[in-house]
Amino acid sequence: MSALVRMRLAGFLRTGRAVAPLLAGLLALGVLYGGGRAQPGEAYGVSAVVLFPVLAWQTKILLDVEPDVQRRLALVLAGAARERAAGLLAAVVAGLGTVAAGLVYPWLVGGVTSQVTPGGRSLAAGVALGVWAHLLALPAAVALGALASRAVTGSAGYGVAVLALGVVGTLVLGLSDSVIPWLAPPVMSTARAAAAGPSGGTLALLSGWGVAWSATALAAYAWRRRVRV
Amino acid sequence: MRWEGVWLRYHRRGPWVLREASLRLDPGEAAVVLGRNGVGKSTLLQLAAGVLRPTRGRVVDRPRHVGWVPERFPVDQPFTVRRYLAGMARVAGLGGSEADLAVDRWTERLGLTRFHGVRLPELSKGTAQKVGLAQAMLRRPDLLILDEPWEGLDAAARELVPGLIGEVLASGGSVLVSDHRGETARLPGAARWAVADGTVTAQASAAPPADALVVVEVAVSATRVAGTVARLRADGHHVLRVRSDAAPPVGTPAALVAGELVAPVAGEPAALVAGGASASGTGEPGAAAVGGPAAPVAGASAVPVAPIGGPPGPADGAAVPVALPISGPPGPADGAGGGVPASGPAGRVSR
Numbered sequence: 001m002s003a004l005v006r007m008r009l010a011g012f013l014r015t016g017r018a019v020a021p022l023l024a025g026l027l028a029l030g031v032l033y034g035g036g037r038a039q040p041g042e043a044y045g046v047s048a049v050v051l052f053p054v055l056a057w058q059t060k061i062l063l064d065v066e067p068d069v070q071r072r073l074a075l076v077l078a079g080a081a082r083e084r085a086a087g088l089l090a091a092v093v094a095g096l097g098t099v100a101a102g103l104v105y106p107w108l109v110g111g112v113t114s115q116v117t118p119g120g121r122s123l124a125a126g127v128a129l130g131v132w133a134h135l136l137a138l139p140a141a142v143a144l145g146a147l148a149s150r151a152v153t154g155s156a157g158y159g160v161a162v163l164a165l166g167v168v169g170t171l172v173l174g175l176s177d178s179v180i181p182w183l184a185p186p187v188m189s190t191a192r193a194a195a196a197g198p199s200g201g202t203l204a205l206l207s208g209w210g211v212a213w214s215a216t217a218l219a220a221y222a223w224r225r226r227v228r229v
Numbered sequence: 230m231r232w233e234g235v236w237l238r239y240h241r242r243g244p245w246v247l248r249e250a251s252l253r254l255d256p257g258e259a260a261v262v263l264g265r266n267g268v269g270k271s272t273l274l275q276l277a278a279g280v281l282r283p284t285r286g287r288v289v290d291r292p293r294h295v296g297w298v299p300e301r302f303p304v305d306q307p308f309t310v311r312r313y314l315a316g317m318a319r320v321a322g323l324g325g326s327e328a329d330l331a332v333d334r335w336t337e338r339l340g341l342t343r344f345h346g347v348r349l350p351e352l353s354k355g356t357a358q359k360v361g362l363a364q365a366m367l368r369r370p371d372l373l374i375l376d377e378p379w380e381g382l383d384a385a386a387r388e389l390v391p392g393l394i395g396e397v398l399a400s401g402g403s404v405l406v407s408d409h410r411g412e413t414a415r416l417p418g419a420a421r422w423a424v425a426d427g428t429v430t431a432q433a434s435a436a437p438p439a440d441a442l443v444v445v446e447v448a449v450s451a452t453r454v455a456g457t458v459a460r461l462r463a464d465g466h467h468v469l470r471v472r473s474d475a476a477p478p479v480g481t482p483a484a485l486v487a488g489e490l491v492a493p494v495a496g497e498p499a500a501l502v503a504g505g506a507s508a509s510g511t512g513e514p515g516a517a518a519v520g521g522p523a524a525p526v527a528g529a530s531a532v533p534v535a536p537i538g539g540p541p542g543p544a545d546g547a548a549v550p551v552a553l554p555i556s557g558p559p560g561p562a563d564g565a566g567g568g569v570p571a572s573g574p575a576g577r578v579s580r
Contacts, residue, residue: 003316003319003320004320006316007308007316007320010307010308010316011306011307011308014307014308015307066306067303067305067306068303069299069301069302069303070303070306072275072278072280072297072299073297073299073303073317073364074317074320075279075280076278076279076280076295076296076297077295077317077320077321077322077364077368078320078321078322080279226282227282229280229281
């Protein structure tokens with residue numbers, strides 16, 4: 001399966017399709033960190049929200065780079081389960097690169113401060129919260145991007161619609177007054193928790209919610225791919 | 230592999246492309262899928278490959294290793310030929326050195342060596358089709374599925390396809406091939422699956438005529454060649470030639486391995502003319518017998534005939550092609566008068 005992951009990552013990078021989401025991500029982070037220094041936990045929580053649509057879009061692009069027939073050739077050689085898993089794994093690896101860039105970026109442009117405020121969290125705790133927020137957003141974004149991929153939607157138009165609705169729904173349903181927040185991945189809730197300083201229970205709840213949402217969305221992707229190859 | 234009541238449509242309210250197809254393809258068997266454009270030949274092949282899932286029914290006992298050559302190879306990929314094939318070899322489960330060996334072997338065999346560094350989008354249609362063939366063969370498939378494999382190939386490359394098919398069959402694999410150009414006349418032993426109006430009708434491979442002949446090449450110790458030839462003749466077999474090189478001539482091994490019949494040898498009488506191969510007196514490779522066992526294989530004809538019984542040369546052994554009937558002992562037609570008219574059971578088709 002690693003060979004197929006490498007082939008798909010190579011296709012994503014060599015065609016230059018990785019450039020657009022990378023630039024979009026850097027642009028969004030530039031706007032985010034343009035207003036001055038913030039505490040790492042707070043800044044990284046919002047960074048995860050900003051990168052969520054970028055990661056989903058990046059996943060869709062990565063999965064759509066490969067021609068349909070090539071995807072089917074890979075399926076015949078590797079088996080259906082491995083073919084699907086390899087695509088998702090390649091998207092996760094690419095997403096980890098984007099997440100790493102998102103975590104390093106504010107230190108390069110002075111978007112975060114290392115000074116600890118009285119009664120505030122330590123620098124390490126703030127960074128750890130940021131890593132947690134991004135890693136919680138990543139599988140949900142990969143699942144959304146996979147559901148928007150051409151293999152599932154069958155057309156570019158439907159794919160963009162799924163992606164846009166998924167991102168807007170995540171932001172809107174994630175508002176603090178939402179009555180059905182659990183329909184969306186907990187990206188917004190995670191950002192609020194990272195800013196406020198979550199308790200252990202909140203961390204566990206949000207982690208469980210994020211994992212459950214991602215697992216459900218990935219199961220939907222796998223189910224749709226049973227008939228759409 | 231079996232299709233059990235397979236129905237397929239692409240959309241919930243779309244028309245049925247296939248209706249209640251029940252078919253069977255056993256190891257060592259080949260089937261040709263025939264039908265007009267758009268009747269569902271490729272659909273049937275993709276069901277066999279596991280690319281498509283039946284809407285109803287099921288496909289069971291699919292062999293583990295499947296090689297699928299799609300009708301159009303997807304060239305829109307940012308890889309060179311070598312990098313692509315090496316990647317696909319690893320995707321197929323081959324290890325590093327094993328994958329490199331397989332790539333070298335198949336690129337050389339398919340004439341792709343000089344294209345190693347060429348990017349896929351820059352390939353001609355025929356060369357891209359060869360890459361498609363190579364990726365399917367990198368790991369010897371138990372089931373080889375070829376969707377119009379002759380499309381875009383030049384004459385020399387087209388001759389390779391029956392060889393690949395023969396090798397898969399000889400190793401106990403199955404082959405499924407679609408064709409609308411009559412090229413599958415080169416596969417006389419294959420069953421015919423006719424697709425029309427959503428239904429698939431299987432026809433068993435045509436039984437060879439009673440007087441049909443096959444060619445068996447036998448390697449014999451050089452010191453015993455004269456006696457062997459004499460014994461074969463005494464048994465009623467027709468010895469075509471004796472040559473000193475034990476390796477089969479280029480173009481023939483796959484046909485022989487596949488149990489395919491070869492064309493008449495130049496200068497020899499009618500012993501191998503069964504099936505109408507040279508009923509026109511030309512024996513040109515472009516005219517092939519449909520369904521008959523004695524379809525000519527280009528490249529196997531016009532091989533010089535060594536004087537039988539002459540010195541076998543410096544080699545340690547000699548190869549003796551022997552013509553004998555497909556079933557049963559050689560009959561009285563051996564050697565002469567065994568030709569079946571062109572309008573006989575085999576028929577003829579021009580490409």
